[in-house]
Amino acid sequence: MDFSLSMEQEILRNSVRQFAENEIQPVARELDEKEEFSYETMKKMGELGLFGMFVSEGYGGQAMDYVSYIIATEEIARVDGSHAATVAAGNSLGIGPLYYFGNEEQKKKYLPKLCTGETLWGFGLTEPNAGSDAGNTQTNAVLEGDECIINGSKIFITNGSTDITKGVTALCRTGTRDDGRPELSCILIETGTPGFEAREMHGKLMWRASNTSELYFDDCRVPMENLLGPRGNGFYQMMQTLDGGRLSIGAMGLGGAQGCFDKALKYSNERVQFGKPISNFQVNAFKLADMSLEIECARLLLYKACWLRDNDKPYTKEAAMAKLHCSEVMYRCANHAVQLHGGYGLMKEYDVERFYRDQKLLDIGEGTSEVQRIVIARLIGGL
Amino acid sequence: MNIIVCLKQVPDTDSQIKVAPDGNSIVTDDVKWVMNPYDEFGVEEALQIKEKMGGEVTVIGLGPKRVTESIRTALAMGADKGILINDPALENSDALATGRALAAAIKGLDYDLIFTGQRGVDDDMGLVGATLAEFLDIPQLSIIVKAEISEDGKSVKVNRAVEGQTLVIESSLPAVITTQKGLNEPRYASLPGIMKAKKKPLEEKTLADLGLDPSQVGEGARKLKIMELTPPPQRETGKIIEGETPEEKAAELVRLLHEEAKLI
Ligand SMILES: Cc1cc2nc3c(=O)[nH]c(=O)nc-3n(C[C@H](O)[C@H](O)[C@H](O)COP(=O)(O)OP(=O)(O)OC[C@H]3O[C@@H](n4cnc5c(N)ncnc54)[C@H](O)[C@@H]3O)c2cc1C
Numbered sequence: 107m108d109f110s111l112s113m114e115q116e117i118l119r120n121s122v123r124q125f126a127e128n129e130i131q132p133v134a135r136e137l138d139e140k141e142e143f144s145y146e147t148m149k150k151m152g153e154l155g156l157f158g159m160f161v162s163e164g165y166g167g168q169a170m171d172y173v174s175y176i177i178a179t180e181e182i183a184r185v186d187g188s189h190a191a192t193v194a195a196g197n198s199l200g201i202g203p204l205y206y207f208g209n210e211e212q213k214k215k216y217l218p219k220l221c222t223g224e225t226l227w228g229f230g231l232t233e234p235n236a237g238s239d240a241g242n243t244q245t246n247a248v249l250e251g252d253e254c255i256i257n258g259s260k261i262f263i264t265n266g267s268t269d270i271t272k273g274v275t276a277l278c279r280t281g282t283r284d285d286g287r288p289e290l291s292c293i294l295i296e297t298g299t300p301g302f303e304a305r306e307m308h309g310k311l312m313w314r315a316s317n318t319s320e321l322y323f324d325d326c327r328v329p330m331e332n333l334l335g336p337r338g339n340g341f342y343q344m345m346q347t348l349d350g351g352r353l354s355i356g357a358m359g360l361g362g363a364q365g366c367f368d369k370a371l372k373y374s375n376e377r378v379q380f381g382k383p384i385s386n387f388q389v390n391a392f393k394l395a396d397m398s399l400e401i402e403c404a405r406l407l408l409y410k411a412c413w414l415r416d417n418d419k420p421y422t423k424e425a426a427m428a429k430l431h432c433s434e435v436m437y438r439c440a441n442h443a444v445q446l447h448g449g450y451g452l453m454k455e456y457d458v459e460r461f462y463r464d465q466k467l468l469d470i471g472e473g474t475s476e477v478q479r480i481v482i483a484r485l486i487g488g489l
Numbered sequence: 490m491n492i493i494v495c496l497k498q499v500p501d502t503d504s505q506i507k508v509a510p511d512g513n514s515i516v517t518d519d520v521k522w523v524m525n526p527y528d529e530f531g532v533e534e535a536l537q538i539k540e541k542m543g544g545e546v547t548v549i550g551l552g553p554k555r556v557t558e559s560i561r562t563a564l565a566m567g568a569d570k571g572i573l574i575n576d577p578a579l580e581n582s583d584a585l586a587t588g589r590a591l592a593a594a595i596k597g598l599d600y601d602l603i604f605t606g607q608r609g610v611d612d613d614m615g616l617v618g619a620t621l622a623e624f625l626d627i628p629q630l631s632i633i634v635k636a637e638i639s640e641d642g643k644s645v646k647v648n649r650a651v652e653g654q655t656l657v658i659e660s661s662l663p664a665v666i667t668t669q670k671g672l673n674e675p676r677y678a679s680l681p682g683i684m685k686a687k688k689k690p691l692e693e694k695t696l697a698d699l700g701l702d703p704s705q706v707g708e709g710a711r712k713l714k715i716m717e718l719t720p721p722p723q724r725e726t727g728k729i730i731e732g733e734t735p736e737e738k739a740a741e742l743v744r745l746l747h748e749e750a751k752l753i
Binding site for chain 1: 523557558561562565677678679680681682683684686687726
């Protein structure tokens, strides 16, 4: 058993860490407060190569393994959840479905600019009445002649309405299967198509510098060649995408937990009460010990899940476990980190406050913690 | 323009430094090793010159196998080739022996310009640039914040900050330039760069390859001996100056500086 990372992975971690600390850390608090997506940091992240990490070189990607992608996401999340969201959604949800299920023409058309970060792409699964129950998609597409005519709406779509969003992949009902259940297919819809409107959502508790959108389709017509993969494969494609996406949410939990730990350790060693650094009180030192223990376990689980994926082994269960566990580890670490900061931990000036808020999404996005437990329970033969 | 950048690996400034039981070295078990920040300036400057004038950038590191990671990082930033001088006999070499080994590796290469950091942030000696230039018998321009190569590539004009003024020096090439903060903003190793670096050549050389004798380097050849390392003294807790008004506080500060600290 070899737990060491490759030299490239070590260099990648150092480089992304430096980048995150120098370019994102100084602006993260203000962007969060203003609830603003930054095109400037987006451009820099693109130039560093944070988009298209697992895409082959032919389409403009970096041809790295999944572990590398996860390390990069983790390092961004160590500094800021919103930026990590832009990267994780950009890669797993935006680029992923196009790369894995697109035909040659679609890949050639969209991937190169998505891989440089010049454009972004949204992943439209969730609807107002179809969240955890994503199979209950209501958005309808009539396939008629050489066109798809789409009606319906999507909600909470990351990267769906930025100025550089090139389009979205939307799961639509395209008919009824022989067994009477809805036939679901994924359709690519470019920004600017008549009848398609993407509206930015405001007032979020967390990920405030990440773009979240509602999508509206009103007799929106796209050519038939915008179908992604074979008709009727949509639900399968979305679930495949979420398996990979869960690893990146896991990376956000792990990186966020690490960020909380690093800040908590530093602060506890500096803050003096009763004549000594508060880390000298056992009750606090034990919190730090627990955090570091939990982070270590979370990292092993997440990297193992990535390793399974990189080695073409089944990893759905481990992905669900890693997503769930890393999110919960960050929950506990953020909680400890705020507690160790005392009153200052509740103030915006100390970033643990932001981490505490950003954590909550991880229990909900890309399948809630309850849904992850359902997935795991099914796969171990429980449900 | 062929440029050589010398690179040292040093403990990350975030690493906790502990003095080893022998009293004159540090415990390296938990140390995270990184490229000396001044050498990053050298890599960046070399890359900028190459981008403008063409040519090749070669990175040379000296030390154990782990230094490969820093060399690969420089290759990921955009350098073309790497050389690692790795020989157990080199352990504990001083700046003279390091300069000697680097010079031996560089002598056979085709070069116009060499960058080293003005100092390593570990032991802060600041001597390798000078010893290297001496062994190669070429000029050394130290602690440089700006470098401009002439159009014909035969000379260089550099700036050094001195006491609020700027000293401008011109030199023929080849020369050694030692870098100072302010020279440039080093780029990050980009992800595509990291993948490209995998395929770039990296040679490893021993003392024998360089035609050097083990007796010329290492602990035995040291002209400088480290007698003792001590950790910096514990910082004492600060004192808050009491007083009702700024005037009162200032007066109290002056009194304390005079009577207690005996500074004024
Ligand atoms: C900031 C943000 C970004 C997002 N980005 C995207 C995106 O890019 N693309 C996209 O498609 N979606 C996105 N989502 C949507 C997200 O995936 C959904 O919010 C999530 O799947 C939950 O759906 P819901 O909100 O409708 O909650 P519901 O499904 O209504 O769940 C409510 C509660 O009921 C529980 N519950 C539901 N069903 C069960 C069950 N069978 N057993 C036990 N408990 C159950 C849930 O666990 C939860 O606690 C995003 C959401 C947010 C907030």
